[in-house]
Amino acid sequence: MKKLSIYFIMFCALVGQNALAQQPTTLRGKVLDETGLPVAGASISITNTQAATSSNEAGDFTIQYTSPATLRLSALGYVSQTISLTDQTTLSIRLVPTEETLEEVVVVGYGTQRRGEVTSAIASVRSEDFVKGTVRDAAQLVQGKVAGLRITTPNGDPNATTQINLRGLNSINGSQNPLVLIDGVPGNIATVAPEDIESIDVLKDGSAAAIYGTRATGGVVLITTRKNRSAEPRSSIEYNNYANVQTIFRKPEMMDANDYRRLIAEGYAYGDSSNNTNWIDEVLQNPISHNHNLTFFGGSSQTNFTGSLNYRGWEGIMLKTGQERITVRADLNHEMYDGKLRTNIQVINQTLSAKQGGAGGWAWRQAMIRNPTEGIKNADGTWKEGTAYMYDNPLGIIHETVNDQMFRETRFSGSLDYRPIGDLSLKMLVSRVINNNLTGSSTTFQHVNTTKNSLNGTANRSTTANTEDLLELTANYNKVFGDHRLNLLGGYSYQHNVGEFFNVYNFDFPNDDYSYNELEAGAALRRGQATMTSNKDMWKLIGFFGRVNYSWKERYIVTASVRREGSTRFGENNRWGTFPALSAAWNVGNEDFMQSAGFISDLKLRAGFGVTGTIASSPYMSQTSYNFDWQQGAFINGEWVQGFVPARNFNPDLRWEKKEEWNVGLEFGLFNNRLSGALDWYTRNVKDLLYNFAVPTPPFLYGSMMLNAGEMQNSGFEALVNVRAVDNENFKWTTNVAFSTNRNKLVNLSNDQFNVTTEFFDWGHTGEPIQVSTHRVRVGGPIGQFFVLKSVGLDDNGKWLVESRDGETIPIANATPEDRQYYGNGIPKYNLGWNNTLNIQRFDIAVNFRGAFGHQLLNMQRLYYENPVNKAYNVLKTAYDPVYGKQLNNDLVYVSHYIEDADYLKIDNVTLGYTFRPNAIKGISNLRVYASGLNLYTFTGYKGIDPEAVNMGVIGNENFTFSPGIDHRDKYPSTRTFTLGLGVTF
Template identity: 25%
Template sequence: MKRLKIFFAAACLCVVLPAVLQAQDKHTVSGKVLDETGQPIPGAVVMVSGTSRGTSADMDGHYSINASANETLEFSSFGYVSQTVAVGSKSVIDITLKEDSFLLEETVVVGYGTQRKIDLTGAVDQVGSDVFASRPNSNVTQMLEGAIPNLNISLEDGKPIRTAEYNIRGTTSIGQGGSALILIDGVEGDPAYLNPDDIASVTVLKDAASAAIYGSRAPYGVVLITTKNPSKSKIVVNYSNNFTISQPVVKPQYVTDGFTWAEHFYLGYYNYNGSNPTDMNTMMPFNTNWLSEYALRKETGNLGTIISDGSYRVNAGNYAYFGEGTDWFGLLYKDHTFAQTHNFSVSGSSGDFEYYVSGRMYNYYGLYDSKTNTDDCNSQNMRVKVGYQAFPWLKLSNNFEMGHRHYNNPFVSSGAAGNIWAVINGNAPVCMPFYNPDGTMTKAAAYTVGGFLYGNSKNVYETDYIRNTMGFTASFFDKALTINGDATYKLDDYNGMIRLYPDEFSEAPGTVSTKPGLVSSMQKDHSDTKYLAANIYADYTKTFGKHYIKGLIGYNYEQRSKSTLTTYNTDLLSEDVESISLSFGTEKKRATDKWSKWRSVGVFSRLNYSFDDRYLLQFNGRYDGSSKFPSNERWAFFPSLSAGWRITEEPWVKPIGKDVLSNAKLRLSWGTLGNSNVDPYYYDETFSFGNSRLLDGTIYRKTSSPDPIPGNLTWERSTTYDAGVDLGFFNDRLQLVADIYLRKTEDMFTDGPSIQAIYGAESPKGNYAELSTRGFEVLLSWKDGFKLGSKTFNYSVKATLADYVSRIDKFNNDTNFIGGSNTPEYYVGMIIGERWGFECNGLWQSQEDIDVAEAGAAAAGQPHYDSLNQMASNYSLHPGDIKIEDLNGNGYIDRGDQTLDNPGDRRIIGNVEPRFLYSFTLGADWNNFFASIFFQGVGKRDYITGGDSGMIWGQYNRQYNQMPMWQLGNYWTEDNRDAWMPRYSARMSPFYSIQRRANTRYILDASYIRLKNVQFGYTLPEKWVKPLRISRASIFFSGENLWDWSPMYEHVWGTVDVLGLGEDPENSDSTAGSGGCYPIMSSYSFGINITF
């Protein structure tokens, strides 16, 4: 027994002693990881070979790790050659990693994988996560604006929840539209819901050769957003926050003196109508006695609200208003609003398991100045990415994402579809106060700001989404062959509620009223969108001698279904009701639902060939099928071909040296893609049902013959030709990327040829039109550094420029009809965005000149020289009116028959499409300080106001609109003949005889330059944060939309921002004419970023 115990003890000692000795031998090894120029490599991974122990270098390249003398450290970083060093007795190991030319070319994300950068032969742009770092913006879309040339992003307004339209390289299709396909980790998604901190890179595939792998889903380009992957080292925990103060770029500046506004109300109406006004729209009566009394009270300082004795057309006993003036737009907005964002992430690996978990919480506290009903918004996002190396040849992965967003938008119960800007502009006389003497709201307040901010009408929407993608990667033959597969399920759930409750007001003491005919109501909307996708594809790479081949073949399946349900009823039980079950209306109660579904499948392939990394070829092909087309047109094949020539790899160029010419590559590409963006049931005959007349006491259901359907409905096709050049000088410190392109879109889905009225229906739409777009894009950058003191000062400059012009090549318009002044029609030869209008030759300055013109019109048999553009209802011209040129010389102003052959006195006067889009970025870092500045703009763009543009033109639109401050002293009078605006006259909208019809005098130059973003920050020294177990910490300040300038501001200022012209030219639309939408915001933020 004793010998057994001794043997057991000796055995234990043999097992334990080496471990003890090894543990005793462990010591701390530290040092720096640098590149060949001596610059630190942040994030470089330092691993103990053969173990899962590891760390990463900080921003200065410093690392620290525990290791034993007999262990080996492995140093690696993407784009560099890995190195191993035996520890031994060393406690300090500094390492210099060399660039790996092969790995550096692996950094570009493309469709279904990555490609060596040297093999790219198409038009591809990519930006990294730095574009999104430390920005005071929760919306990825707004951060991408201007970052990539010819990625054109249009926003309807500045709401924090707004989803944008992504366009690549200009006008795509006048038929079914042509937004870019947005893929987030390979799955279609909306970037507005994405956490900016999750983004690793954004790649834009611009030409058909690059996007062909996605077939009919991407006829007009692809935006690939790739999120961050798990860290390969130890656990990395990151936390960042952003506290933001925002205010509108432009707060509307309108006349707030009640009497000044009332004077111009009278002047505008009288000059238009030739008589005194009798009412201020629906708000209050008007007569000259009231205006005279107002003037007297203004002079004596006796302004306020009185009880009428029946004078001033105000009923006896009602309130009569002689207010100092109310700034209705000033009441709408807070001085500033606040938002906060909190982001966290945990990433790491353990053995064969890796993970990345992130989350975000965002709160926006609303711009509208109400504590009970402001436009507050909150959202939460979470992402979990995991990977498991099940076998050396098989890796499993899962990418799960979920999010929630809630937005509360006050609603205007008085009408205008809830548009508060239009309602204020049309229903808020400046002379009326907000409250009556007894504390009740005035009619103007209840109809506008009061009901909006303090009423119980609102529009609430909530969205929830989940997405899960399961995938695998199997590698064979030393990773030469990889097989990838993934399956995705995505659910978007939307719930909206519009509750309208009439707001009370008083027009006399002791009385309460609401808007006539308005009853409480509620509408609820619900939709579910379910998306399924599956991909399986194989990738094979082979190098032999000077030949490099990379092939890809795969299969894609997609399916989307959407169901919607809308319920509505009136007569709510109370103003706080949020349930239609507690409403008791019977006449308008309704419930409607819709359902749609489509499927698509595709087989795709890509083949890359390179000889000596010098001559490059790429072929893409995709065979697509879509359920949206008839069976005989359901399938189509879309090929592309591209080639490249790396001139710098030629022996006769190499002597120049990389320090002079480091890269020169020419690229050519051609490709055709299909567009399946049509209604999934358009080729089916559809019947509509309704109720017939009452017959014998019974109401029968009825239907009618379906509308005609097009024959041979098929794919809209776009073919792109692209030529590009990539140049690098001085070891790529100076780089130039330039492309020119032609995109021809054929078989566009538009109106068919005219048919006789006896047919009984309109001609069905079909594949009838063609369009061509020509453009270019240039990116020029410089990156360098120099010693400043003992530290290196690094700086960078980047500039981009892009332009495009689109032309109609085929369209069903036999007469070449050009349309009305603000509603252009398409015709062959038309340049997209062009606008027809009149030639304005200043303002009429004398009655004598007018008389001569009128005499000429009479000699031509016309009653008036200019019956189209005159202000007064009797068509008489006056000094101060605009002077339209008689271009066709017939003696009077006309539109002819509104065709190309006979346009009358109109000509093409401008183009509203943006031209020469540019950006300019400066960046620098030194001694832990970092800074950047980003400008973005449009070099040329005309703007013609819409049909109801009171936000810009004020009382020139309607006499009861608000009056912009810039118009004071800026309209024609006998003493102010050089004014920009004509004599003061109302009712100049397209619904009457307008002066504001498109003409050369009042077309606005909406080109602009904007200071889009400024950042400044400081990374705390390692010695400060290391005792706190923090590997990196930085603080930063960032500003967004801080300044802009536009030639438009020479005339129009303080009412609209040039970026919308419905409150900001970045906005693609406005909800009630020019100037009526949520403003773009200037933002100032402060935050911290900490990595543990």
């Protein structure tokens, strides 16, 4: 009986335990999208049970389950998810949008927004719409696809980057470049491999960019890298590679040996050295380049990983030019605490090894002007040189010069995103970017530095190092109540940058075996003729910012933001500035009265105003500076002591340039968005321009001073039109046109303290031997105007006749600088991009056109090489063509004859691809092969090489901002590229 009692008690305990274990758990959850807004109508169920529910307008749901269980969620436009449940009572779930839904999400400052709730001018381009084939950096992916964003390729140098300008020029001494953020961390357009980019968003107007303060006048480019967005457990590998060949886009037609001999027979004083050398062909090669990109995806909805490895091996079309680049990226995401805490760690490491044969443009110049009857080498094997001024053997320059660069950059970033409640997100982002650029160059004993100038070998070594730290704290609150949506953002940003530079140069070496690796061996060091320079700088940027976005019924939307920012680059009286913005939109298409207009699928009006700034180009511009100077010294106690002299004036009032911009836009969609697009009109006024004034000494210590003076204005119109012209199962054709026009004006060049005595400044240069400026920017006039003597004919002796300031025709010998006049403008009035994509069953075809119109170029090759006055140099074949019906016989001068209309329309990219059926090859889920051509043909009346390939903005130590439209003679030749590639997914 006692045993039965014990068994009975044990049985009851087991039954009770089992009954207790089977008690259902109540789960209260919230379903959000990637922007943090609630998802209504999501289907929620417990697998293998009848339990099911859906989320309400606030994204909330309640469901009961018996642990352990599996929760399944699905919603229209989002990837379905499964989540393991083990006694959780609360859960916050963020759904991953499908590829189609992702197109409706726009990346904005410090977050994302639904496209329908965007109130500013923002352009978004996703990876499937990128330019195909070989591209040199991220900017070229969207070339011709964003209205108002002008992206140019200045030359064919594999080590160069594209140049970017958004909505015209906005500064004199400040940066014109947009702020580039890679996953929220500052960088540049070459920071990540183009194959590793998911989308590029451009904040074009002031109301969108103002939240970035003093860095945003040039616009903001937000680059989002590829990530594993699958909500299901998934592992895959993608491999993409291509190989390409390049040819010269267009050769300058210089005279050959036969031309020389014909002219010698006609009595011209050319020399014949009995050879036939095509110097341009001799300095060129037929480069074959290749690119490989390997991407790994893995993980689940809680933990996922993306890793990529990119290798680029590019050769240039000129001998001994090219680069090798390796970029490695790892991105790890993890969720914990039932989705309340999300973490991200990202590392990007890039190593670039570049070579630049000879002096680049100098070697190219020498190849053009070299006598084609001269040989390459002397009988003893040395390079054949000449005695003319600035006349060197280009092959000797290339082969007897070492010019190497090694660039390394490592970017660490991590973030914590915590949601204490479903509507509130608290995020911390930290990053450190470390880069080092090491260059080394040397010339051998066979280089002209030694054979002509007796330097006995030269060597140079320099390094720059930069460390940038970033901390950003943000709070984002999203709330939906009835017909109302509210988003609040607040944040703090701290950026700290330290840069260092060191350079040393020496010459007169005992031999040239060590290149630049034993600099101390040069005898010039012991004689005090070697040079050494170094510097270090530091700057900080601190910002507090906030934004509110309100939407009612997705019809009326208002966005307001403000940033309060301080920078150490400004004077002590103006360290802080405020940058407000306000924009609003009316979704007319969502109004009830529009429902009868069935052909209108989308219609939105928006308007905005925003203030942004331009930061000083370098630190310490507001502070007094002194330099040591050996020439300004004195004998003290019998020894010469170098002087300590002023180099910069104190200006405690130096502040940021301030851009105020108005933008009005219209977005539309017709016939179920078969026809869609956006139109934008804008006006921007840039005040307090940073300008280097001449000041009197005394009372000032130094003769010039960086001040805030002057005002500049830009206004323009932009249009983007998308058309799904054909859309059926077997054939699709989509086309879009991006068009923009811009007008600019320098309003004034003075401030309350200083008035300029001459309301203009000259910019640009022709180089030797002419040595005059090319442009003049005057108050009240547009930027980019050439300022030149206007040529009207030749006299009987072949000398130029020009127009005087009084309109009379005079000999050029009688002309004065006051006779120069404005003639043409180097900035295009109109820019056009026309992009076409066709899908024919499994074939895809992309054809992209780009053009620029309403501008002129100064053809420097014609200016220097279409004049046969100096018989020591080779010239273009056209040099003996009649000019105004006569033979030109004048010294080199800068006249309007060499300024040409430069309108062009370019067949920029043509790509043909074929995608195989999934799993056509076992183990391969996707396989695509393609062929592509880049920079294929240009329709133009311009006589130069490539009307697009001109510099703008700041390149190295040269500022071309206010001298646009100079087609320089020394630029690296433009190329045409043909590519074969494949993409495969395992």
